[in-house]
Amino acid sequence: MLRNFVLPVVFLAVLSASLANTSTGSVELDEISFNKVINKFEASLVKFDVAFPYGDKHDAFVALAKDSKDVDELLIAEVGVKDYGEKDNEVLAKKYGATKDNFPVVRLFLKGKNDPIPFDDSQGFTTDELRRFVRENTGLYLSLPGCVRNLDKLAIKFMKAKGENRKKVLKETEELQKEFSEKEAKSAKIYKTIMEKIIEKGDQFINTEHERVKKILSGKVSDEKKKEIGIRINILQTFHLYDKQPNIPTKEDL
Structure with missing residues (x-):
C-alpha cells in the first residue's frame, strides 16, 4: 500500500520541478514531444535556446507567452539545448538552424507547412517585434501598441x-x-485617416504608406517620433492582415 502511494508522489514532485523551469505561458518541448505537440496547433512560435535561458531576449519571449495566453490557436514553446552530457535537443535545434553560436533562435511553425518562418531580429528582439512577426505571418490577433481592439475589428x-x-x-x-x-x-484618428485614404486611393495605399513611414523611420528621428511612427505601422498592419490573405484566415470576430 505504501509503495503504491509513494510512486505517484514522486512522479508529481518530478513533474512540478520540470514545470518550474518552464516560462509562464510557454511549453517546454524536446526531441520526442516536439512534432506531437506543434502539429496540434495552427501556429507555433518556438524559441531554441540554452537549457536555462536568461536575459532581455528571454524576458521578451516570456512576456509574449503571457500576453497570448488566450489565443488558443497559438502555441508558445521553448526547446532547451544542452551542450554537455548527452547534449539533449542539439540535433533538433540544428535541424532548424539553431546552435550555441546564434542562440536564441525563434521559428514560427504553421500547420500544413513544411518549413518554419524565421524571426528576423535585426529590428530588435522585443515583445512588440515578436508580436508583430506573429500577426503578420498568421493573421491571428495579438494586440500591438497603439492598436485598439474594437477599431481593429472595424479595420x-x-x-x-x-x-x-x-x-x-x-x-x-x-x-x-x-x-x-x-x-x-489619437489612435482612432489614424484608423479614420487610413480608411479615408484607402477610399480615395485604393487598397494599394496600405503598401505605399507602409513603405513611406518605414523610410522615415530608417532616418534620423527623435524617440518620440519613432514611437508615433511605430503606432502608425502597427495600425497599418491591421488593415494589411486581411489585404495580404495570411496563411491562417483572420477570424470574423477578433
Whole structure:
C-alpha cells in the first residue's frame, strides 16, 4: 500500500520541478514531444535556446507567452539545448538552424507547412517585434501598441467591405471615436485617416504608406517620433492582415 502511494508522489514532485523551469505561458518541448505537440496547433512560435535561458531576449519571449495566453490557436514553446552530457535537443535545434553560436533562435511553425518562418531580429528582439512577426505571418490577433481592439475589428470589416459599404464602416469608426479616452482617440484618428485614404486611393495605399513611414523611420528621428511612427505601422498592419490573405484566415470576430 505504501509503495503504491509513494510512486505517484514522486512522479508529481518530478513533474512540478520540470514545470518550474518552464516560462509562464510557454511549453517546454524536446526531441520526442516536439512534432506531437506543434502539429496540434495552427501556429507555433518556438524559441531554441540554452537549457536555462536568461536575459532581455528571454524576458521578451516570456512576456509574449503571457500576453497570448488566450489565443488558443497559438502555441508558445521553448526547446532547451544542452551542450554537455548527452547534449539533449542539439540535433533538433540544428535541424532548424539553431546552435550555441546564434542562440536564441525563434521559428514560427504553421500547420500544413513544411518549413518554419524565421524571426528576423535585426529590428530588435522585443515583445512588440515578436508580436508583430506573429500577426503578420498568421493573421491571428495579438494586440500591438497603439492598436485598439474594437477599431481593429472595424479595420478588417472595412477591408472586407466594398464600395459604399466602406463609407458605412468609416461612419461607424467616427461614431466610436466619440466614446474613447484621449489616448484612444489619437489612435482612432489614424484608423479614420487610413480608411479615408484607402477610399480615395485604393487598397494599394496600405503598401505605399507602409513603405513611406518605414523610410522615415530608417532616418534620423527623435524617440518620440519613432514611437508615433511605430503606432502608425502597427495600425497599418491591421488593415494589411486581411489585404495580404495570411496563411491562417483572420477570424470574423477578433
